[in-house]
Amino acid sequence: MTTSSVKGFRDILPEEAAGRRAVLATASEMLVAYSYREVELPLLEHGELFARTIGESTDIVEKEMYAFEDRDGSLLALRPEGTASLVRAYIEAGLSRSLPVARLYYQGPMFRRERPQKGRFRQFTQIGAELIGRNDAGADAESISLAADICSAAGVEGFRIEINSLGDQQCRPAYREALVAFGREHIAELCDDCRSRIERNPLRLLDCKVEGCRTLMGAAPMMGDQLCDPCRAHHDSVLEILDASGIEVVARPSMVRGLDYYCRTAFELIADGLGAQDAIGGGGRYDGLVAKLGGPDLAGVGFALGVERMLMAAGSQATDAGPEMLVAPLCAEAAATAASLARRLRQAGRRVEIGSAERRLKAQMKSADKTGVAFVVIIGEQELAGGSATVRDMAAGQDLPACFPLMATGAEAIAAMEGGGRDEA
Ligand code: HAM
Secondary structure, three states: OOOOOOOOOOOOOHHHHHHHHHHHHHHHHHHHHOOOEEOOOOOEEEHHHHHHHOOOOOHHHHHHOEEEEOOOOOEEEEOOOOHHHHHHHHHHOOHHHHOOOEEEEEEEEEEOOOOOEOOEOOEEEEEEEEEEOOOOHHHHHHHHHHHHHHHHHOOOOOEEEEEEEOOOOOOHHHHHHHHHHHHHHOHHHOOHHHHHHHHHOHHHHHHOOOHHHHHHHOOOOOHHHHOOHHHHHHHHHHHHHHHHOOOOOEEOOOOOOOOOOOEEEEEEEEEOOOOOOOEEEEEEEOOOHHHHOOOOOOOEEEEEEEHHHHHHHHOOOOOOOOOOEEEEEOOHHHHHHHHHHHHHHHHOOOOEEEOOOOOOHHHHHHHHHHHOOOEEEEEOHHHHHHOEEEEEEOOOOEEOOOOEEOOOOHHHHHHHHHHHHHHHO
């Protein structure tokens, strides 16, 4: 009997690991170019943190959190997202005093108990960036620009940016009422989920996937038509700055996002060809969230990208670089010298694998050929006695005329091998 992995939790095998590392490194570079600094956040938080921020009646909090009671009776949760944790950390560390405008980012696994399907997992990795302390339209535009630039730099092709404004405390309550009225009027045409959403979370009616609801909601009032003047002006400024920066966005008036903390700008990056789970990232403005968690009244805007979906959209072919050299001991007595020499070569910057003294030279050569090794450093009884190794140039298919000294430093050995060998060859 073998024990399998937990449903929705994947192993990242070597073929995928290199591509992921490259995406994360590229993202970090871009984040640093935009002046963001990294924060490493814990995976486990108090459950109430997410109920207070993402919202009690959201799918994430109601159905998808891995929440459990700890031994002391406290309710803990594996983080389903990073914004709430980052804002908590920002307040807890008193950063509002030293960094009233903070650009912070995080990378790491998030957990949601959703139904697994293509591009949707129960453990997935996000790259998230938050800009706290700026309420101007330039901040929203910066966030969108950064998300787009990370995706482009990571090789994600063919994505579009969709945008909407969700209004604020001034204009959203009236819109919410209009939506509730619309829902009540058409209750017979709505699915069961939407019927229960009408009073609890009416905005979610707008992103129901059921065909009947989608058709009906096409005729529903839209937030964009009911924005108050300041929200309208803010949205227009965001669009104007993006346009001036050469960043194309398309309006999606029905976008509401699945987390309650948003106000004004909401955006998603959608990739072609990913199927149903085509959002490679999403974000928006969350003024009021810092205060809600007990901090000062600061604005905020940010986004998170899904690394697995970015990789799917980029079709990454990255692989780890294989060994450049194989040190092949041919007898048990050569094993210690081989290990010591291999270590010196690595210290000189080479990628080096050691063969087994129990395998014949032919077998060791064959695997060197397979892994694309350029040089095989052979150490048998003869080499031990003579104090220098025989080096096989795999591309040339012959031994180098110059051997290298077994006791030399890695750099000396390489110089002897490359310089001496090539000159004479
Ligand atoms: P979100 O839209 O829930 O936003 O997630 C952001 C991205 O994470 C999604 O667009 C998707 O690429 C990826 N993602 C989400 N769930 C899954 C899943 N089950 N499997 C694979 N990938 C997934 C947030 O999490 C917000 N915290 C973003 C934000 C930051 N807003 C402001 N600041």
